[in-house]
Amino acid sequence: MDKKLVIANWKMNIPSKGIDHFLKSVIPEMTNLQYVQPGICPPYLFIPQLFELLDNSSILLGAQNLHYEDNGAFTGEISAQLLETYCSLVIIGHSERRHLFHETDEEISKKIQTASHFNLTPILCVGENITERKNNLSSKIVTSQLITGLSKIKKPNKLIIAYEPLWAIGSGNAATPTDIELMVKVIRQVMLEKFGVESQNTVQIIYGGSVSEDNITKIITLPNMDGVLVGNASLDPLQYNNIIKNIETITT
Ligand code: PGA
Numbered sequence: 001m002d003k004k005l006v007i008a009n010w011k012m013n014i015p016s017k018g019i020d021h022f023l024k025s026v027i028p029e030m031t032n033l034q035y036v037q038p039g040i041c042p043p044y045l046f047i048p049q050l051f052e053l054l055d056n057s058s059i060l061l062g063a064q065n066l067h068y069e070d071n072g073a074f075t076g077e078i079s080a081q082l083l084e085t086y087c088s089l090v091i092i093g094h095s096e097r098r099h100l101f102h103e104t105d106e107e108i109s110k111k112i113q114t115a116s117h118f119n120l121t122p123i124l125c126v127g128e129n130i131t132e133r134k135n136n137l138s139s140k141i142v143t144s145q146l147i148t149g150l151s152k153i154k155k156p157n158k159l160i161i162a163y164e165p166l167w168a169i170g171s172g173n174a175a176t177p178t179d180i181e182l183m184v185k186v187i188r189q190v191m192l193e194k195f196g197v198e199s200q201n202t203v204q205i206i207y208g209g210s211v212s213e214d215n216i217t218k219i220i221t222l223p224n225m226d227g228v229l230v231g232n233a234s235l236d237p238l239q240y241n242n243i244i245k246n247i248e249t250i251t252t
Contacts (some may be wrong), residue, residue, distance in 0.1 A: 003037035004162065004247050005206055007123065008234030009064065009091060010042045019046060019053075021047025025237035027057050028246070036244050037227070040234075041091055042173045044078055051086040062089030062123070065097060068110035079120040089121045091229075093149060094129055095166045105148035113152035116159075123160040123229065124149050125208070130167040137181075138165070139186045146190045153197060159191070159203045161187050162229045168209025170231060174219065180207050188224060204243050213242035220247050226229055 015022035019042070030038055039060035042050055050061055050074040067077035083090060087239045092115060093108040108124070115122040126145040142163065153159070163183045177182075184205050191199040207219055208229030219228060231238040 002204065002226060003033070003035055003112070004225075005037050005039065005204060006240075006247065007039040007060075007062065007089065007227065007229045008041060008240060009094070009136050010040070010235060011064070011096070011229050011230055012043055012230060013235055014046070015220060015237060017237075019049070022104060022235075022237045022240075023050075023053050025113055026241060027054075027059070027240045029145040031059050031132070031249060033058060033244065034200060036247050038240075038244060040090055041089065044047065047083070047086050061087050062090055062091060063087050063120075064091045064094065066115060066120070066165070068091070068107070068114040080114045081121055084118040086119055088108070088119065088121060089114050089123055089160075091123045091125060091162075093145070094125045095164055099166070105145055108145075109152045116153060116156065121160060123162050123206075125162045125164050125229075127166055127169075129165075133167060137184065142183060142186060143190055145234045147194075148188050150194060155198070156202050157166070160206060160226075161191070161203060162206050162208045163187060164208040164229065166202065170210070172210050174210040174215050175207070176213075177218050177222055180225070180227045184222065184224050211243070213239050213246060216243045216246045217250060221250060 039062055041062035041064050063083045066080050067074050070079055070081050092111045097103045112122050126142045128141040132141050167174050187205050191203045204226035206227040206229055211228045211230045212233045
């Protein structure tokens, strides 16, 4: 069984008491994890520092975005080539990038292709907004984001799909287990159709959107749930530790 992923997405934040305090509180708790694979996606500036500090720990390091070109005149952007020195994961197509920075599915597909050429496992984020949900379009939207976003990939070595409904992100109200389970099924089916049975080994499906120590048990015990992407709660070392401990206890 693959370990359950618990990926922290710090966004443009740092933990409330600072990175040193966070790591001092978290790293000792991460030894001998049997069922959880933790990861942290900090702001770019902290990636080299975390790379040093996480050395010999079991925590994976990831970026929150990348540019699809290998290098060039792209002020303010960062390439896969630079990231792969430090990171093994990269979040692509997060809803904040799609909506605040107008990233299209076409751009996202190029980013997925680039990450896959390098040694970076993409975490492709998909999810519907509240209007789409109210109009019963969730499955259709997610399917279309997957089809276009993955259009340049023939066979992924490793791929993580994060189902993150927009209305759940940062709201304090996670999607219900029923909603999540349904969408995990939809995503799994699209993966089967696109990449065949092999996708059961190469594609992991995780959930993100107001995950906390209080709701982790219900989410992680859903069938075929491979982990979580955690925003706000991952800035607090106690919560982050508790989420991980809860999973270790349930899976034991
Ligand atoms: P949240 O963010 O846990 O604060 O809802 C999750 C995300 O945006 O990845």
